[in-house]
Structures are given as structure tokens and as C-alpha cells.
Amino acid sequence: MSVAFDEPMRRKLVQAVADAVIAHAEELTALDQAVGDGDHGLNMKRGFAAVLADLDTIAAQPLPKALHALGMTLVMKVGGASGPLFGTLFMQLGKSLPEQPARADAVTAFAAAVDAVKARGKSDVGSKTMLDVLAPVLAALRQGTDLPAAADAAAQATIPMKALRGRASFLGERSVGHLDPGARSVALIVRAVCGVLETGA
DSSP states (O other): OOOOOOHHHHHHHHHHHHHHHHHTHHHHHHHHHHHSOSOHHHHHHHHHHHHHHTHHHHHTSOHHHHHHHHHHHHHHHTOTTHHHHHHHHHHHHHHHOOSSOOHHHHHHHHHHHHHHHHHHHTOOTTSSSTHHHHHHHHHHHHHTOOHHHHHHHHHHTTTTOOOOSSGGGGGGGGGTTSOOHHHHHHHHHHHHHHHHHHHOO
């Protein structure tokens, strides 16, 4: 990656991710009302609002520590299952990435983050969860293909799935036909990160 992960870039990345999630909070809530307890959007908005409130402190730290701080904030503020899972994603990225990652570093770190989410959620691909976007994004990262397109397509692909994990699994067959809110959240985050890295703004 020919990107300098200096403080201005770290600030842009965190701001973009938080803004994307917050802007789509109502959509995420509506998705969760169909298959969960209806609080995913509200919880994610609360978590990323807390991230923005601490943006100066987070962005001032080197990339690994900034990612860890972001993840810890989500664990503490989001609540429900999403807090630990999204928090784990960012904390593991922080643990695995160097301060100035190359593409190979990103692949290795993202693979470790996917495994960490699997372990934390005791789940795997095919269960209609955020993993159903994380895994295809990892594959696209390895192949050098379009990450936002891969994320969006993978999120849409959760619609015909039957939920096997999380609150949606209680619905059984009634979970079929609905977009998974966690998968949609991951797609939003991926698109926000890639937008900043590609344009620098």
C-alpha cells in the first residue's frame, strides 16, 4: 500500500467509518427489526458516536494502537453481540498490522481478524452473519479485486440464507429473505475505508 498512515490519514479513516455507520443507522435498525431485536443500528450508532467523541485521542496514536482503541470503544459502548464482534475485528487488526502496512500485511492481518471473529462468535461462513462478508472481502483482498463490490455482493448474498447463529437463528426459516444487518455493517465499513484509501480524502 502506497499510503502514509500518518495522523491525518488515521483521522480520515476513523471519521469515514464512523460517519458511514451513523448515516445508515436507521437502515441497520430496520434490517435488525426483521431478524433480530431491532437495536443493531442504534447500538452501532452509539458505539461510533463514542469513537468520534474520542477521535483526537484515537487518531493521535500509531495505527495498531488506534485500531485497538477503536475496537475497545466498540466493545464498551455498542452492547449486545455486535460490540464484542466488531470490537474484536478492529482489535485484532490492531494487533496484527504494523504502523505502515504493505498489502501483504493487510492480507495477513485481515485473515487473523476473520479468525478472531469466528472464534469470538463461535460461528463460521454460511451462518448469515458478518462473517459472510468478511470472508469474501478477505478473498478479494488476496486476489486484488474490488473490495467494496465484493462486500456489497456478499451482503446481498445473505438475503436467501437461513440464520444459524445469533438472535436471527431463533426465526428459523423466517430468517430467509432478509439482509443480515451485521453483514450490511461490514459492507459499509469496507466501502468507507476503501473510499479514503483510494482518494486520500
